[in-house]
Amino acid sequence: MEKYSLEERQLLILDLLASHHKVMAADLAPQLGTTEATIRRDLRHLADEGRCKRIHGGAISLSPQTSTLTERSKNQVNEKQALALAALKIIKKDQLIFLDASSTHLSLAVLLPEQLGLTVVTNSPAIAVRLLERKGIRTVLIGGELDYMVGGAVDITAAESINKFRFDLCFLGVCAWSSDLGFSAIHYQDSEFKRRVASRSGSLAVLCNDDKMESLASYPFLHSSELDYLICSRQDAVLMSHFEASGCTVITAG
Structure with a gap:
């Protein structure tokens, strides 16, 4: 029995x-x-x-059920704030940075230091509005049709605009991560846009909420071995070993 x-x-x-x-x-x-x-x-x-x-x-x-950027920004506020604070450790003077449409990146935009001479490119109007309040940061908002659920422009116009830049550091928004397939997105156009951004970046960073770990969305776009920095909440030796084996620096928030 x-x-x-x-x-x-x-x-x-x-x-x-x-x-x-x-x-x-x-x-x-x-x-x-x-x-x-x-x-x-x-x-x-x-x-x-x-x-x-x-x-x-x-x-x-x-993958956690998707919602609009405004709705997502109201969830897990303390965790996102901690991730954003931890991300400041990898930002250097005079960098050209890309901030992908992401509710966690909204928190990061508010915290970026103004004295470092940063230039920030984003596809998210909400992030650009936050950066307008930071007088010491030069902000570039790329154009294109806005995707209501993503919270930014991810169409072909936005993707082609990325070709004008070579980023020192890129913060990519993610919907899910699995040890088998890496990072994935819920929307196809968003995943292809992220691929384009990754190809134009010197270093890639991800701020990953705990509920996105070992989950899967429909469109994988980045293998774990391609990542340079993972900022996460989970203190997990197996997770750290998985990323550090390919040279990725893991930073635990909190």
């Missing part, structure tokens, strides 16, 4: 996904008193219901 019923087993799997963001069938089978084949069927059923995303040998959490 199996240790748990079908309903109990799937609820336990969802609980483990909520706390660990990633589960593997080989680990779950002995833990839940059943076979790997049964666990794979459970994961397939949960994925079909939109409760998780299948990966080879297991499953990971879905």
